[in-house]
Amino acid sequence: MFRLSYNANGLRNLTIERAIEEVAEAGYDGIELSLHPRHIDPFDFTGDHATVVRKALERAGLEACCLAAGADNLLSEERFEPSLVHPTGEGRARRVGLLKRAVRIADELGVPLINFATGKRKPEVAAEEAHRLLVDGIHQVLDGTDSDVVLCMEPEPEFFIDTNAGVAALAAELGSERFALAQDLGHCNVVEGDYLASVGRHLPLTRVIQVEDIKNRVHYHEIPGDGDLDFTEFFRILRRGGFDGHVSVELYNHVDTYRHALRRSREVLTAAAAASSGQD
Numbered sequence: 001m002f003r004l005s006y007n008a009n010g011l012r013n014l015t016i017e018r019a020i021e022e023v024a025e026a027g028y029d030g031i032e033l034s035l036h037p038r039h040i041d042p043f044d045f046t047g048d049h050a051t052v053v054r055k056a057l058e059r060a061g062l063e064a065c066c067l068a069a070g071a072d073n074l075l076s077e078e079r080f081e082p083s084l085v086h087p088t089g090e091g092r093a094r095r096v097g098l099l100k101r102a103v104r105i106a107d108e109l110g111v112p113l114i115n116f117a118t119g120k121r122k123p124e125v126a127a128e129e130a131h132r133l134l135v136d137g138i139h140q141v142l143d144g145t146d147s148d149v150v151l152c153m154e155p156e157p158e159f160f161i162d163t164n165a166g167v168a169a170l171a172a173e174l175g176s177e178r179f180a181l182a183q184d185l186g187h188c189n190v191v192e193g194d195y196l197a198s199v200g201r202h203l204p205l206t207r208v209i210q211v212e213d214i215k216n217r218v219h220y221h222e223i224p225g226d227g228d229l230d231f232t233e234f235f236r237i238l239r240r241g242g243f244d245g246h247v248s249v250e251l252y253n254h255v256d257t258y259r260h261a262l263r264r265s266r267e268v269l270t271a272a273a274a275a276s277s278g279q280d
Contacts, residue, residue, distance in 0.1 A: 002238050004269060005030035005065050005248040007210065011258050012038050017056040024060035026262040031057075032208070032248040033111065034068040035102060042074065042101045050108040065246035066113040066182070066208050069102040070154065083119020084137040085130040085160050092133060095119070096140045103145040113150050113207055115182045118160040130160055135173065142178055152182035152207050157190050157219045164188065164202040171205055184210040184250070189229060190219045196233055203241040210250045211269070221253050223261050224268040231272035239276060 006028050011019035016039040023031045033053070035042050040053070057064055072079040075094055082091025102114045121130045141151060153167045161167055167181045183206050188195035199209075211234075213227030214220070224231060238247070247269070254261040 002235070002243055002273070003029040003063070003065070003246045004266065005032050005063075005246045006262060006265070007032040007034060007068060007248050007250040007252070008039055009034040009036060009068060009071065010249075010251040010254055010261060012036050012252075013255050013258075014038075016040065016053055020053075020056045020060045020062060022258070022262065024062050026259075027266055028062070028262075030063040030065040030246050030248075032066045032068055032115070032210075032246070032250075033064050033109070034071060035074060035098075035105075036071050040067070040105060042069075042098060042105065045101075045105055045108075047108070050105070053109055063246075064109055064111045065248060066115050066152070067102055067106045067109070067111045068115040069099060070115060070117050070156075074098060080117075080119050080159075083160075085119055085121050085125060085133050087122055087125050092137055096137050096144075099141045099151070100145055103141065103147050103149045103151075106149045107147050111149070113152050113180075113182070115152050115154050115208065115210075117154045117156045120158060121160040134160065134170070138170075138174060138179065142174075142176055148178070150178050150180050150207055152180045154182040154184055154210070155187055155191065156184075157187055162187070162191050164192070164198045168202055168205055180207040181205040182208050182210065184212075185229060185234060186210075186212045186214040186221060186227075187219070189214045190217050196230065196237060199234060200237040200241055203238070203243050206243065206245065208246050208248060209238075209243075210248050212250050221251050223251060223254060224249070224265045224272075231269060232275045235269075235273040235276035 212221035215227040
């Protein structure tokens with residue numbers, strides 16, 4: 001049975017301790033932590049910080065299901081740059097270094113997964129070259145970290161890999177037990193023709209699924225219930241496929257109304273999950 005979590009990037013105006021408390025008070029099973037200067041600064045994270053987070057999770061009774069490493073401004077003012085497919089070796093090395101830091105932080109916190117993406121391919125980088133650079137960068141992270149933390153790639157609209165099938169093909173090429181898929185239901189709807197079929201087809205490779213609602217296939221994260229997505233059918237697919245990971249609500253653009261977003265999301269999603277059980 002799936003477990004419901006909430007991504008802390010939607011609570012980034014709060015301290016990390018208060019964000020954990022809010023997620024627990026809203027009735028969630030877990031939290032998806034996020035690299036962000038206000039919460040977990042990857043360049044200033046110490047053992048003392050890890051102790052604070054672990055104790056807050058213990059007090060709240062929450063599981064930290066994943067560490068999201070995809071915030072847009074972690075490395076520069078240019079959004080999501082430099083990426084794993086950046087034109088310069090220096091840029092790619094900075095992204096690889098960030099992912100290695102994310103793995104070490106996840107280990108310190110006892111988090112089993114990190115979530116990351118490819119970044120955008122710039123025009124001066126040919127697709128074949130971008131693929132080679134991407135594979136090389138992921139190998140550097142896998143080979144450069146002595147850890148059981150699994151790297152979960154999230155397809156992102158307008159990024160070099162933007163579909164579940166693209167991540168699946170990369171996983172087959174890499175052949176590593178430490179590389180998996182982080183689906184995003186809204187991204188599937190934006191990019192893929194039959195988003196629900198894609199969800200089901202790629203469940204065996206999936207370790208975590210982010211959700212938000214989407215209107216008219218426009219990439220803007222809506223609160224569940226405010227868009228077009230069929231959450232009842234989504235949960236039916238998860239149940240039939242035996243998915244027992246976390247479904248993590250990601251509403252980074254609803255920071256100012258976070259309590260409404262927390263509670264409304266849980267109400268809509270738990271109702272859809274309950275309704276899905278009667279569809280067989």
